[in-house]
Amino acid sequence: xxxxxxxxxxxxxxxxxxxxxxxxxxxxxxxxxxxxxxxxxxxxxxxxxxxxxxxxxxxxxxxxxxxxxxxxxxxxxxxxxxxxxxxxxxxxxxxxxxxxxxxxxxxxxxxxxxxxxxxxxxxxxxxxxxxxxxxxxxxxxxxxxxxxxxxxxxxxxxxxxxxxxxxxxxxxxxxxxxxxxxxxxxxxxxxxxxxxxxxxxxxxxxxxxxxxxxxxxxxxxxxxxxxxxxxxxxxxxxxxxxxxxxxxxxxxxxxxxxxxxxxxxxxxxxxxxxxxxxxxxxxxxxxxxxxxxxxxxxxxxxxxxxxxxxxxxxxxxxxxxxxxxxxxxxxxxxxxxxxxxxxxxxxxxxxxxxxxxxxxxxxxxxxxxxxxxxxxxxxxxxxxxxxxxxxxxxxxxxxxxxxxxxxxxxxxxxxxxxxxxxxxxxxxxxxxxxxxxxxxxxxxxxxxxxxxxxxxxxxxxxxxxxxxxxxxxxxxxxxxxxxxxxxxxxxxxxxxxxxx
Amino acid sequence: xxxxxxxxxxxxxxxxxxxxxxxxxxxxxxxxxxxxxxxxxxxxxxxxxxxxxxxxxxxxxxxxxxxxxxxxxxxxxxxxxxxxxxxxxxxxxxxxxxxxxxxxxxxxxxxxxxxxxxxxxxxxxxxxxxxxxxxxxxxxxxxxxxxxxxxxxxxxxxxxxxxxxxxxxx
Numbered sequence: 166x167x168x169x170x171x172x173x174x175x176x177x178x179x180x181x182x183x184x185x186x187x188x189x190x191x192x193x194x195x196x197x198x199x200x201x202x203x204x205x206x207x208x209x210x211x212x213x214x215x216x217x218x219x220x221x222x223x224x225x226x227x228x229x230x231x232x233x234x235x236x237x238x239x240x241x242x243x244x245x246x247x248x249x250x251x252x253x254x255x256x257x258x259x260x261x262x263x264x265x266x267x268x269x270x271x272x273x274x275x276x277x278x279x280x281x282x283x284x285x286x287x288x289x290x291x292x293x294x295x296x297x298x299x300x301x302x303x304x305x306x307x308x309x310x311x312x313x314x315x316x317x318x319x320x321x322x323x324x325x326x327x328x329x330x331x332x333x334x335x336x337x338x339x340x341x342x343x344x345x346x347x348x349x350x351x352x353x354x355x356x357x358x359x360x361x362x363x364x365x366x367x368x369x370x371x372x373x374x375x376x377x378x379x380x381x382x383x384x385x386x387x388x389x390x391x392x393x394x395x396x397x398x399x400x401x402x403x404x405x406x407x408x409x410x411x412x413x414x415x416x417x418x419x420x421x422x423x424x425x426x427x428x429x430x431x432x433x434x435x436x437x438x439x440x441x442x443x444x445x446x447x448x449x450x451x452x453x454x455x456x457x458x459x460x461x462x463x464x465x466x467x468x469x470x471x472x473x474x475x476x477x478x479x480x481x482x483x484x485x486x487x488x489x490x491x492x493x494x495x496x497x498x499x500x501x502x503x504x505x506x507x508x509x510x511x512x513x514x515x516x517x518x519x520x521x522x523x524x525x526x527x528x529x530x531x532x533x534x535x536x537x538x539x540x541x542x543x544x545x546x547x548x549x550x551x552x553x554x555x556x557x558x559x560x561x562x563x564x565x566x567x568x569x570x571x572x573x574x575x576x577x578x579x580x581x582x583x584x585x586x587x588x589x590x591x592x593x594x595x596x597x598x599x600x601x602x603x604x605x606x607x608x609x610x611x612x613x614x615x616x617x618x619x620x621x622x623x624x625x626x627x628x629x630x631x632x633x634x635x636x637x638x639x640x641x642x643x644x645x646x647x648x649x650x651x652x653x654x655x656x657x658x659x660x661x662x663x664x665x
Numbered sequence: 666x667x668x669x670x671x672x673x674x675x676x677x678x679x680x681x682x683x684x685x686x687x688x689x690x691x692x693x694x695x696x697x698x699x700x701x702x703x704x705x706x707x708x709x710x711x712x713x714x715x716x717x718x719x720x721x722x723x724x725x726x727x728x729x730x731x732x733x734x735x736x737x738x739x740x741x742x743x744x745x746x747x748x749x750x751x752x753x754x755x756x757x758x759x760x761x762x763x764x765x766x767x768x769x770x771x772x773x774x775x776x777x778x779x780x781x782x783x784x785x786x787x788x789x790x791x792x793x794x795x796x797x798x799x800x801x802x803x804x805x806x807x808x809x810x811x812x813x814x815x816x817x818x819x820x821x822x823x824x825x826x827x828x829x830x831x832x833x834x835x
Binding site: 481608609610611612613614615616617620630632647650651654657658664665 | 680681682760761768769770771772773774775776777778779780804805811812
């Protein structure tokens, strides 16, 4: 296919890479010194003209140094392919030589952030099995070279048949901009609102810290207390606030969905999914079916209304819990029923489990939920009453109690599981509904928990640990739990199939 | 790697509920006791120092109650440890290792050998006096609460480790 490149000699990245590295270095420097810059801009007018000149000289010197550094990084970053190994040497002062045998390479992903899109180069990252340290990113390669490299490695892995002509493939899921709009309208807005506020509060905290260090906190505090007293006085303001929050929630959902899932298309191949998405950072992910630990299909009342759900694939997380955990979650949004069927059929061999009877947890589960909720409400109201000291506070109970009961009943109703020889389905959710599909043999270890209160009702909790997190089945009959426990161990210990 | 893994099928797997479990070494309770005693002692010394140098007059009149509180609390905790100790049991089967513990909250965990990433034994200073060791087993994924058996004889722990290692690499 792309045999114009052989990669037997050491080669550098595309010369445009210098610019990419330069921008990345500047970005890193700004991230490190942004507080410093903030102070500089704030008091810019206070500097004398001499001072300003020094600042200009300093900044341009820094930019020059960063360029030099970017150039040196570029010059020293070289890779080649030899004897079925990918070899990379890099580093200006500390020289590093990395060798990866082909059979250890799991995925080769393409990525494009906004700068890379403008210049027209691709970042490729090479993902290896197991160890988290050896993950290689080549920041700038032309499309042909990137594809040639990928083809060379995949051919080397003797997966030639996988490299089918891409043009023939029909995407199983393709989301247009209009579809994406519908997806974003039906997102979990509450969650996105919280996310938005978490970011805003985090930002304000940082600003506040800077102000504090200058002894100017009084001004800001005064402003805040003033606006809060206004807030409690005026009903109109509250109404405006509610509308504003709704708008913010909708907007933040929209921005989040569009940023991540823009132009989403998913292709189904022999042993993998290929998923392309993203607006500012375009990502192309190859997801090997074998690596998928479990699949969750989620929906909420709004989404159900227009007949869409989203699918979350969970891959194995290697090593201890690290920040990369999020990247191992891959979501396909806005899937229709037929598309879900296709995905399910292609990941799992057989789905007879769907026909087996739905089992619900023991009534003990309901009791336990209600017990903890009542306790939680009691503590909340005690604390609130302690601070506000108005009996009117308890009027809100007329809303809180029915809502809590309704939500808990929903939660209890959604808890269920289905089990067959090979597979397990676990359903859960509060407002959203999540249904997780799991191949039993992919379980890592299993745990059964029983408190003395549960023992009296003869129920137990079951926890199945997979390579991508826990799956819980709470409060089922003890005999049933033991049966599933034994069956799971039997399946794990007799299977020869690789779990990853 | 895992593609070449062979695991001969077992015909009938024994039931976890009827599997005989083995208690951990009785000497380990001495280790728990010593640790417990040391920690309580440190807390008491801490309170004593606070009373001498930090606390104001108004708090000082409750001196005795502070010690009393610590002693009552720790003796309740100690009783719980004492009662819960015989519940710590482990079982080694042909294809997996299990551990159960807990008096008020019973927990049973089983890890199949075929999913174990690595095994570790380690000896804490006080355990070493009694020639005891602990055995931890790690699987893939979130390894925070895999299997940990504390207080087995050192030779026994090493033997189990060897056994599991041979099974993993087989």
